[in-house]
Amino acid sequence: MMRRRRRGVLGLLFAGLALAIPAGLAAQTVALEVTAGTTFSSITPLFTVRTAGLGPDRPLLVNVQLSSTPDFTQVVFDSAFTKTDSVFAVQLTRPLQSEAQLYARARVRAFAGPLFSSPTVGPKTVPAWLRLIRPNSPTGDGFDIRRPELVWSGAPVLASVGPWRYDVEVTLGGRPEVAVSGLRDTTWRPVVDLQASASYGWNVRAYLPSGESSRRFSAGTFVITDPLLPTTNLLYQNFPNPFPSAESFATCFWFDVGEDGARISLDVLDLRGNLVKRIVPGNDGVELFPAGRYGRGAPGTSSNCDNRFVWDGTAADGRTVAPGVFLARFRANNGAPTVRRIVFRGR
Structure with missing residues (x-):
């Protein structure tokens, strides 16, 4: 026993x-x-x-x-x-x-x-060989400086097998804009000023002396914003575009108003020019806007989008529209309209 x-x-x-x-x-x-x-x-x-x-x-x-x-x-x-x-x-x-x-x-x-x-x-x-830390919000990030800090991390590895080396690339419209190779640090700032009001992506390739490597692309884009009040009326390209994406159900509109009390309209049209959905004035009926920047997410939140200025692919009557190409038409006071192309993937 x-x-x-x-x-x-x-x-x-x-x-x-x-x-x-x-x-x-x-x-x-x-x-x-x-x-x-x-x-x-x-x-x-x-x-x-x-x-x-x-x-x-x-x-x-x-x-x-x-x-x-x-x-x-x-x-x-x-x-x-x-x-x-x-x-x-x-x-x-x-x-x-x-x-x-x-x-x-x-x-x-x-x-x-x-x-x-x-x-x-x-x-x-097994730990991810490479992680992008910031900017890496799926809904986008904004910076008020022209050379934002990019931060990533490499997985712990035996010293005799490493160290990691990193190649970093910043892209604009999918094309390389500025890049660096062979970094050992896991932070980097571009060596040139990036453009304001442009949507940038970035990616990192991590590799070991033996040749193993991993590449990661940012989950969303980041935009350089000017902290001063805008002096012109401007509609930016909506994002994500095409939409919906894996990270976002709707597409977001950013716009600048350069004069106090401007009367703003923002509409989604089909390719024949027919009204599909009115974004501004929205449900709150506001159409007169002080000078400023609109559409950005509230500071400190994980979103880079103000939900008052989005389109979810529905028409004015609430029905989901067919997949296709649509137009965003922006007008301030009686000025000439600005038009941006929207690609809706459908649901």
Whole structure:
């Protein structure tokens, strides 16, 4: 009775594969340890293998395996080696796939002895090799400086495998505007002034000396705004465009009013010039606007869009329009209208 109780306790403590214990011998167990939590601390993690009760025969024949499936039918890493110690560390020197979910186990046997396997560890997620931090809002970001700071991060990696190097590119209309290569830092400011009222994207390529690399593109665009009051009436290109996108259900309109008390109208038209939806005046009936900038999200919010000045793809009667090309027509007082092209993908 005492022997059965002892064997049960050891099974809980080591969570290993325990066999029947001959009198006077400890239970045979194998355990695989890695940092706690659901995510590996590095893309080259360190494992610790602990064995007990395998007897004095040496060397120990060891396999540490990683698999994308819990039954280890899809092994992505299998390291075979020999050890003489009962406790030892296994350091991965090959980067694991970014954001992969993996299971791990150790299999050990003493020379000519039976095979013992540790309990499975996982699933655990490999850190993303590269993350863009800011600006990276799906609904867009705004800056009142011409050289905004771009911030990203690279996953922890074994020093002998790294360090990361970074290529950064700022794009305008999908075309490169300014770029830099070979950075080790994870922040950068463009070396030239960016244009005001233009929507920029950016991307980073991270790469290791061995050639592995990852590229990330910003989730949204960012715009350089002038903090001073505008001096002209202006309608910017709506965004996202085309819409809807994975991040936004509607498209957003930004516009500037350069004179106090200007009478503003903003309409969505079909290609024949027929009115589809009136944006300004909106439900509040306001059509006279003080000088200022409109359509931007409130400071401190995660959105770069004022929901009073959006179009969700519906007509004035609430029906969703057919996919196609539409026009945004903006007019201030009796001035000439400004027209922007809208692409609606449909729902």
